[in-house]
Amino acid sequence: MADIATHVRSVAEEHPDEVALSYQGRETTYEDFWSRTGQFAAALDDRGVGExxxxxxxxxxxxxxxxxxxxTLRAGGVVVPMNPQYKSREISHxxxxxxxRTVVTLSDLVxxxxxxxxxxxxxxVVTVGEAVDSGTDFEAFLADDELEAVERDDEDLAVQPYTSGTTGRPKGVQLTHRxxxxxxxxxxxxxxxGIRTDDKQLGVLPLFHIYGMTVVMNATLFNGGAYYPLPEWDAQQALSLVEDERLTLMHGVPAMYNDVINQPNAAEFDLSSLRLAGVGGSGIPIEVLRRFEELYDVKIYEGYGLTETSPVTHFNSPEAGRRVGSIGKSLDGVDARIVDGSFEERPPVEAGPVDEEETDLDEITGELVVAGPNVMKGYYDLPEANAEAFTDADGKRWFHTGDIGYWDEDGFFYVVDRKKHMINTAGYNVYPREVEELxxxxxxxxxxxxxxxxDERRGETVKAFVVPASTASGGSSDGESDGVPVPDVDVTxxxxxxxxxxxxxxxKHPREVEFVEELPRTTTGKVQKYELRDRDEDE
Known part of the structure; x- marks a missing residue:
């Protein structure tokens, strides 16, 4: 298997005149795109940035x-993608x-x-946008010549994204070229x-996220298709782009599809050019899926994955079949199991999805674990986290996803809950501890x-329960208003x-903040978050 740069070089050599990128009406051919990557690689090399x-x-x-x-990959480097919504506090770690050693960013983020x-x-610091004193403009950064692609082995690192995983401090995920x-x-x-040279891919999923990076950008460029990036999500703009340019492929998170069907003029758009619409990041509500398909006569295929698995492990593919409510079957080359706490495999149900109200989920569910060529090398410089994340069994190295689910005799898998308290909002992971510490x-x-x-639109959203300082410090009746605690410090x-x-x-910010007198805790001091969630549902 060749490294990523070699894959793209082969496509550029075979299809030099095909469109690789199209942005705001400006098209870039594969020949020109490959040339610019060579200039960027040479610029890194000139500054001593390499393998x-x-x-x-x-x-x-x-x-x-x-x-x-x-x-970066052509120069033998490792990409560290960073969310452009992050601020200094978040990019520091x-x-x-x-x-x-090098950061490429918007001038506004410098x-x-x-x-x-x-x-x-x-x-x-390489900047995109208006010139700033402390950075080098992107075009000025590019070298006049090109650097030949530095050959990398399958097991060499290519990308190191960061994920909160099961701890509040983001962990570097080591993803190899393989x-x-x-x-x-x-x-x-x-x-x-397969993706063809005449395919046009809508690029609304953020490229810093592994879903947009692998399934949208790289899958397209690996096969000679055209990638149409959009810097931010705008339903009207995305729908217009699909219709006007006759795009053939799109992927999104459930919130995006929900936005589409709730546009006042949703029925006016023609999306008949689409030959596949995919969804991931979190489970899509069945009603959203149904309404989209009724509007546009285009089926949505749901999949599943994680940053640590590059990301896709399961998919409801057109050829393998689709089962609404399922994350699909495991991909070719990917092994998946549902295991109990002793790593014993749970037997499959006859057919899913089961009626969760009528079924004792404890009897059929377990943790989803996966093994395959897409599973990360490990967390960067975190041996203890790696020991917890993997189990060696039956000659395979199994990754613990942290998600609870079951599977059926037809090979379809179903996720019913998250093992930890991670919040998944519109496809983004939010670890509560980070917000709490702030x-x-x-x-x-x-x-x-x-x-x-x-949350109807995002699947989940963030809510904070806050004990004001007045309540905790034994404040008097002045610390309450109509039975609701209020802080000594003037804040709403x-x-x-x-x-x-x-x-x-x-x-990440809380959409709701509720003042409470105290938090429910166990005898060891741990907050019983399920009680807070139940309290919110009862209100």
Whole structure:
């Protein structure tokens, strides 16, 4: 199996005049795209950035992201993708831990990099947008000549994204060329007849996220298709692009499909050019799926994956069959099991999905574990986390997904719950501890707990239960208003929401803040979050 840069070079040599990227009406051929990746790689090489060196890409979906991504790999480097919604507080650990020497970012985001730069290994800042004093403009950064692709082995690192996983501190996920290349090609093969040179892929899923990176960008470029990036999600813009350019492929998270069907003029758009619509990131509500399919006569195929698995492990493919409510069957080459706490395999049910109200889920469910060429090498410099994440059995190295589910005799898998308290909002993972720690820094907050609550659009959203300082410190009756605790410090729920929004990415901030007198805890002091979720549902 060849490294990622070699895959793309082969496509560029075979289809030099085909469109690789189309952005705001400007098309870039494979020949020109490959040339620009060579110029970016040469620029890195000129600055001593090469094999194994980390390059942070802190950009929305722009052509420069695609060029920097493949240019970094062409130079033998390792890409560290970073969410452009992140602020200095959030990128600090990513840059420190990865020891990235170069960061490519929007001019508007440079202040966040500069704020933490002294504590990192960052030497070069490459900017997209208006010129700034502390960075080099992207076009000026490109070298005049091109660097030949540095050959990398299958097991060499290609990308190091960060995920919260089962702890609050983000962990670097080591994904190799083999991990990503195998999954990109497998994802492409799930499309009927595979992705072709005449396919046009809608690029609305963020490229810093493994779903958009592998299933959308790389699967397309590996097979000569055209990638149409959009920097931010806008339902009207996305629908118009599909209709006007006759796009053939799209992937999204459930919230995007929900936005589409709720557009006032949704029925006016013609999406008949689509030959596959995929969804992942979280389970899509059946009603959303049904309404989309009725509107456009286009089936949605649901899949499942994680950052640690590059990401896809399961998919309801057109050829293998679809079962609504299921994450699909495991991909070719990927082994999956449902196991109990002793790693004994749970037997399958006759056929799914089961009626969860009428079924004792404890009897059929277990943790989903997977093994295959797409499973990460491991977490970066975290041996204890790796020991917990993997189990060696039957000659395979099984990764624990942390999700609870069951499977049926036809090979379809179903996920019913998350093992940990991770909140999945519109396809983004939010670890409550991160939000809680920020809330604790506010002078009006004595105690706080963050949980995920149901949300029609996002699947889940973030809610914070806050014990005001007045309540915890034994405040008098002045600390309550109509039976609701109020803090000594003058602050409202809306102000706490804004405080979180000012310090965290938009999707992480609590959409709801509720003041409470105390949090339910166990005798060992752990917050009983299920009680908070139940309390919210009862209100």
């Amino acid at each position: 194994g060196d980390r390059v942070g890409i802190y950009l929305p979906n722009l052509p420069q992201f695609v060029t920097a991504f493949h240019g 990513l840059l420190e831990d990865s020891e990235a 202040p966040f990099v500069e704020e933490v730069r002294a504590d990192t290994a960052v030497e070069h 991990n990503l290349a195998s999954n990109a090609q497998t994802a492409a093969d799930l499309v009927p007849d 809330l604790f820094e506010h002078e009006a907050v004595a105690d706080a707990a963050v949980v995920g609550i149901p 729920p809306d102000e706490l929401k804004q405080y979180c929004l000012d310090n965290l990415a938009e999707y």
